[in-house]
Amino acid sequence: MIRNTRRSLDVAYGDKKTPEEKERLARTAFEQLSRVLAEDIYFLTHPKRMVEKVGIRGEEHLKAALAKGKGVVAVTGHFGNFPLMIAWLSYQGYKVSVIMRRMRDVRVTDYILKRIAPSGVKIIFTDPVRECVQGSISALRRNEILFILIDQNYGADARVPAEFFGKKVWVGASPVTFALRTGAAIVPIFSLREGADRHCVCIEPAVPLEEDRQDADTTEKNVQKLTVVIERYIRAHPALWSWMHNRWKDIIQSNED
Secondary structure (H helix, E strand, C coil): CHHHHHHHHHHHHHHHCCHHHHHHHHHHHHHHHHHHHHHHHHHCCCHHHHHHHEEEECHHHHHHHHCCCCCEEEEECCECCHHHHHHHHHHCCCCEEEEECCCCCHHHHHHHHHHHHHHCCEEEECCCHHHHHHHHHHHHHCCCEEEEECCCCCCCCCEEEEEECCEEEEEECHHHHHHHHHCCEEEEEEEEEECCCEEEEEECCCCCCCCCCCHHHHHHHHHHHHHHHHHHHHHHCHHHECCCCCCCCCCCCCCCC
C-alpha cells in the first residue's frame, strides 16, 4: 500500500510537489483511512450518533433529480467517509443502492453486509454481471439512488479512456450507460470532513449528458465530464482520497508517445 501511494502521488503531481510534501500527504491519507474505518465501525452501530455528525449541502439538486421519477446515478469515489455518507442518506429516508466488488476475503464481505444491513442500503455486487446490470436498472426504475464509485481501475468489460491528472486512464462507463438507458440523472455526491468528527454530504447539480453523437464518442465525452468533477474534489482535498489504490497502473499511451 505504501509503494502504491508513493507511486500514485508521483504520477499525479510529478515535480509540482516536493518529496517532503508527498510524504506528508501520504501520511495524512493513511491517517484519514484509519479514521474512516474507526468511524464506520462506530457509527454503523450507533446510527443516532451518525445523524448528529453529518450535515448536507446541495440537497435541492438531489430532490430535483428524483422529482423526475427516473432515479439518480450518484457518482462518487473512494473519497472522505463515503460509506458513512451512503448510510446517512439511507437513514434520512432515501432509497439507496451501491454497486460494490466482492472482497477477496469472504469474511470481510460478510462483515460489511452485517454492518450495513440495518441502514437499509442495498448492495449490488459487480458479479455476476447480468445480475448487477438488472439490479442497477431496477433500482433506477424504482426512482432510487444508485451509487457508483468510478475513481479506480475497475470496469474492464465496460470502460473508456479519460484524462485524469493529466494522464489517460481507463474509467468505468456504467454511470453513463445506465443513465442513457433509463433517463436517470447523474448527480455527483461527495463526503467532506468538517473538523475532527463532522462530515458534510456535498451534492452537485446533475451533470448534463451529450446524446447527439455516436455511442462510443458520446460515452467518452460524458465519462470525461464525470472524471473532471472527481479530479476537482481530489485536488481541493487531496488527503481525503485513497491514494493507496494503484489508479495509474494502466496508463494509456498516445500514438505520439
